[in-house]
Amino acid sequence: DQQVKQNSPSLSVQEGRISILNCDYTNSMFDYFLWYKKYPAEGPTFLISISSIKDKNEDGRFTVFLNKSAKHLSLHIVPSQPGDSAVYFCAASLNRDDKIIFGKGTRLHILP
Amino acid sequence: DVKVTQSSRYLVKRTGEKVFLECVQDMDHENMFWYRQDPGLGLRLIYFSYDVKMKEKGDIPEGYSVSREKKERFSLILESASTNQTSMYLCASSPPGLAVGTDTQYFGPGTRLTVL
Numbered sequence: 430d431q432q433v434k435q436n437s438p439s440l441s442v443q444e445g446r447i448s449i450l451n452c453d454y455t456n457s458m459f460d461y462f463l464w465y466k467k468y469p470a471e472g473p474t475f476l477i478s479i480s481s482i483k484d485k486n487e488d489g490r491f492t493v494f495l496n497k498s499a500k501h502l503s504l505h506i507v508p509s510q511p512g513d514s515a516v517y518f519c520a521a522s523l524n525r526d527d528k529i530i531f532g533k534g535t536r537l538h539i540l541p
Numbered sequence: 542d543v544k545v546t547q548s549s550r551y552l553v554k555r556t557g558e559k560v561f562l563e564c565v566q567d568m569d570h571e572n573m574f575w576y577r578q579d580p581g582l583g584l585r586l587i588y589f590s591y592d593v594k595m596k597e598k599g600d601i602p603e604g605y606s607v608s609r610e611k612k613e614r615f616s617l618i619l620e621s622a623s624t625n626q627t628s629m630y631l632c633a634s635s636p637p638g639l640a641v642g643t644d645t646q647y648f649g650p651g652t653r654l655t656v657l
Contacts (some may be wrong), residue, residue, distance in 0.1 A: 435583075470550075470650070470651070471650055472545070472631050472632075472633070472649050472651050473631070473648045474648065475645040475646070478645065518583060518584060528586065528589060531576075531583050531584040531585075531586075532583055533581060533582060533583035534583045534584075
């Protein structure tokens with residue numbers, strides 16, 4: 430059973446607009462959430478994270494929102510740039526455990 | 542600068558062969574992980590290790606084994622390669638405990654394995 434779900438396999442957004450990537454989770458015990466970005470032929474790289482005690486974390490163009498009651502988090506990228514075209518993985522962990530559970534990923538295409 | 546290296550970027554093997562995938566990290570991290578990435582399935586954890594000579598099964602350990610004889614090196618072994626093990630294999634390492642914004646898993650560039 431999938432604990433971290435990214436229901437959109439792909440998303441296309443015009444350059445300069447906002448990209449919103451969504452993620453749902455089933456385990457209410459998750460207390461730490463992460464987003465990773467992956468380019469083809471490269472390993473994933475850490476993008477941004479949020480603890481369950483917060484509902485928002487911002488880092489430059491990237492903001493992660495957490496809605497614990499809905500078991501939902503989202504990644505906002507504003508403004509979207511061509512270099513943002515990649516696969517984005519949502520991930521979660523239990524009680525700062527060292528193991529991370531990944532979603533299936535969403536491929537983001539930034540259109541010129 | 543953080544670095545995780547994997548022995549090969551591309552590998553082609555035949556069904557039934559024994560395959561070794563090597564991963565080395567230079568960050569003195571306790572934790573190391575092996576994942577496979579397949580289209581539509583995301584990253585799935587095969588095995589992980591919290592310390593030298595320690596290993597734990599991930600979500601899909603069948604058909605794989607691992608070895609961690611030294612802290613910096615974590616090997617993934619396919620005892621008898623099969624075509625359904627054709628995949629992108631990713632190694633990662635991390636220090637113990639996750640902290641917000643830091644100390645996350647660091648990934649290698651991946652090995653694309655094709656089993657014919």
